Amino acid sequence: MYDQLLYGIEAAINGLMTGVMYSLVALGFVLIFKASGIFNYAQGVMALFGALTLVGIQSGQVPFAGLINAIFGTNIQNFGWELPAIAAIILTIAMMILFAWMVERYLLKHLINQEPIILFMATIGLAYFMEGVGDLMWGSDIKKIDLPIPQGINNTIDSLTYDWFGYGFYIDNLDITASVLAIILVVTLTIFSQYSSTGRALRAVADDHQAALSVGISLRSIWVIVWSIAGFIALVAGVMWGAKSGVQFSLSLITLKALPVLMLGGFTSIPGAIIGGMIIGVGEKVFEFVVSSSWFGDAMGFTMNATENWFAYVLALVFLVFRPQGLFGEKIIERV
Amino acid sequence: MLYREAGDYKKSYAEDSQTFPLKLDRWAYYALLAVAFLVVPFVINDYWASAVLIPFLIWSIASLGLNILTGYCGQVSLGTGGFMAVGAYASYKLMTSFPDLNIMIIVLLSGAITAAVGVVFGLPSLRIKGFYLAVATLAAQFFLVWLFNKVEWFYNYSASGQISSPTRSMFGFEVTGPTASASAKYLFCLVLVVGLAWVARNLTRGRIGRSWMAIRDMDIAAEIIGVNPLKTKLTAFAVSSFFVGVAGALMFAVYLGAVDVGDTFGIQKSFLVLFMIIIGGLGSILGSFIGAAFLVVMPVLLKNVMVGMLGWPSDMSSYLELVIIGFLIMLTLILEPHGVAQLWRVTKQKLRLWPFPH
Amino acid sequence: MSDGYVTPDGRTIGGKVLEMQNITLRFGGVVAIKDISFDIREGEIRAIIGPNGAGKSSMLNVINGFYHPQEGQILFHGEVRKPMKPYQIAKQGIARTFQNIALFKGMSTLDNIMTGRFNHMKTNIISQMIWQGPAAREEAENREIVEKVIDFLEIQAIRKTPVGALPYGLQKRVELGRALAAQPKLLLLDEPMAGMNVEEKEDMSRFILDVNDEFGTTIALIEHDMGVVMDISDRVVVMDYGKKIGDGTPDEVRNNQAVIDAYLGVDHG
DSSP: OOOHHHHHHHHHHHHHHHHHHHHHHHHHHHHHHHHHOOOTTTHHHHHHEEEHHHHHHHHHTOOOOOOHHHOOOOOBOOSOOOOOOOHHHHHHHHHHHHHHHHHHHHHHGGGGGHHHHHHHHHHHHHHHHHHHHHHHHHHOOOBBBSSOOOOSBOHHHHHHHHHHHHHHOOOOOHHHHHHHHHHHHHHHHHHHHHHHHHHHHHHHHHHHHHHHTTOOOHHHHHHHHHHHHHHHHHHHHHHHHHHHHOOOOGGGGGHHHHHHHHHOTTTOOHHHHHHHHHHHHHHHHHHHHTTTHHHHHHHHHHOOTTTTTHHHHHHHHHHHHHHOOOOSSSSOOOOO | SSOTTTTTTSSSSHHOOOOOOOOOHHHHHHHHHHIIIIIIIHHOOOOHHHIHHHHHHHHHHHHHHIIIIOOOOOOOOOOOOOHHHHHHHHHHHHHHHOOTSHHHHHHHHHHEEEOOOOOOOGGGGOOHHHHHHHHHHHHHHHHHHHHHHGGGGGGGTTTTEEEOOOOOEETHHHHHEEEHEEEHHHHHHHHHHHHHHHHHHHHHSHHHHHHHHHHHHHHHHHHHTTTHOOOOHHHHHHHHHHHHHHHHHHHIIISSSEEEEESSSHHHHHHHHHHHHHHEEETOHHHHHHHHHHHHHHHHHHHHHHHHHIOOHHHHHHHHHHHHHHHHHHHHHHHOOHHHHHHHHHHHHHHHTTTOOO | TTTTTEEETEEEEEEEEEEEEEEEEEEEEEEEEEEEEEETTTEEEEEEOOSSSSSSSHHHHTTTSOOOOSEEEEEEEEEEOOOHHHHHHHTTTEEEEESSOOOOSBHHHHHHHTTTTGOOOOHHHHHHHHHHHHHHHHHHHHHHHHHHHHHTTOOOGGGGGGGSSSSSSHHHHHHHHHHHHTTTTEEEOOOOOOTOOOOHHHHHHHHHHHHHHOOOOOEEOOSOOOHHHHHSSSSSEEEETTTTEEEEOOOHHOOHHHHHHHHHHOOOO
């Protein structure tokens, strides 16, 4: 039983780390939602797109090579150079800013004053569009992130816990890095929105579009900024997840992991995104650990596995029925 | 000039509210039905049946169902794939448990079972609104697919984890199973499509349809008029899930014959049906058909042109398919949030006055 | 006055349709309505007036069950009303319009008003699916009543127009039509003339008086325009900061010192 407890704690800690990774995606959602009331389903695809672009630029891939080859019958694949990581990152960030600008210019501008649900569906369209474009540009084969990110078992924790409990915990360095990055991002974002004038404008827009407009804040430039920041967060999330499981289509599905986090934490709260992510990360790992264990099977007569697929959603659903605004969301008062 | 209402007098309120107020429309509708029932079954071949016609009919039912829930009642659902899976597995269990039961009854019963499941997952809709609800319906999607994947009873403990449909006949013609003919399958689906479209039209034109739309447009005002929000939403969930369940049962039993739940009824299918009603037209029966037709035909066409005629690699056409679908979704929402069906209405309105618009 | 009274223009007003007894409504620490009592009598036009934020709309919301008061009770036709959902109250025969128009934007004028008939339509879902027979018959019967409302409000021309495309004044009229179609025992009007020009106000006043006159409908209305209120209503409740400061005929209210203070301001020096 003591062993079981230790395994359980290890699962919980790993869940916590995974939860932070979910939060990383959820963060981008919260930013865009606060600034424009848009529930951006494309956030996950933005992570995929960012990671794809980074790998593509760094390894000197020719964009749209497949399409060009198909049309002109050529066979080009690669420019034949490799860019240093820092240059590739800067170029990718530039690309994400360009993307933010295009989203504002060609999509959001035309959808002002539409209902939230229409905007939501538009971002589902955007997600499909970008996924197709990403595949066309860089191909859909699984790619590897070539950045010096620490990975593998953390030996310090392993030996420390071995000394303490007689059992070494497996904690991945990548997860630790991601957690540190997430903390840095949250702190930077908080400072930025509290103390810079752009940040103040951003909060003003989040509060009331009309009022912000009337004091001379340009809604459209704020949106470009917000989508750029969200693009940057997506890039970070894409790189971290890409380092974990390779850059491939399934990366875009992390959106689906971030959604319950948001429902739990509230769509408008940055701390909510972080804490919601942790609750879900820990919850799904521990739940899986419990229901798949042999003693659960002995007690109940059956076991379950692969519950991570739905646990977060059911948890969020049950939670929402009792508290529709999420953990940290503002209470909705209905008026006539 | 021919297309107008002059001389087509309405003498009663019933005539004023009929489905096709114009004579020309009525004739066109009857002609279409005649062709669909009397001509197509005799000229149909396997390729057309399995690539275009049968999928079109089945997806039409699914998108009619989702349109009732989303287009008419305003409750966005991303659980369509999961509910189709319920229909499919219900029909499988019914077919294998009651070998003598008529296949039509099995399909309708599968719809009814799905309706019950839909009501359960619709319960939170009283408290949760808008995209919160949309995300909540994902819970249904993931949970149901997982359930059918993991609980062996649902696939009768088969080693592959797949379900496959036994042969069942109606009026002496096989409609399910590997040896069923294309025209029998087609007619079976067509009967259901016509019947269900008729039901959908009737439900949306009267008291219940108006209460759905009232909830969609302004739920508080609707409640103060006397519409019970929970009952109304649950009715929409039930009717919608019934349609979707029938579509799932047909998809499995008649069309595919064998199903792996994750592939056939995954989240992508939920999005596909949502796209059908966005492009076709939210809150429109005709739009459900247009959207289904478009999204069934477009990939086939794309593949034929690009891979077949131009000789491009097939992955290119699937990438382009994503780009085109995504682009069209955004374009429709920007230009005409009520979809192609609305464009069609506007065109008809102009045609009535043509060539003297003033 | 326990059994009604006769108005100066000779209409006989009946017994109490609705009686509010010591109603108090709080939102957290904010008191929106404080210990208010008044009644609404059969056949009368009852106005609730007061400055912004006085709690008038909250009072209507209490009447049709959207808010539940913490204290006090409501008597409907002499019986204490249990706490109910708004749709149950609608079934008892209370209909209303809204301050900010609350029409169903995706539907035509006709469908909006037909929705008002919801409580009077009874066919079940199976008949609705089949349509031919009971459902179609019921639809036609109710359509006839709705057409009468449409004639009454003179909106025949916009019968099939989506309401979103209508100008403001007409939308207000359609909303009144939707409430009238329910043939309510008590009709609540939340600022029926807000944002209208003089002509539209005159039209609306005429409709309100006609509704009361032709159908004998009891009406309670909230209005800002004092002139209109004093002209068309039989009795007036005046609210300020959630409290009742006056109640009586327009003349009585006009000469009430508390009311004058609330409207013109009082010298606290």
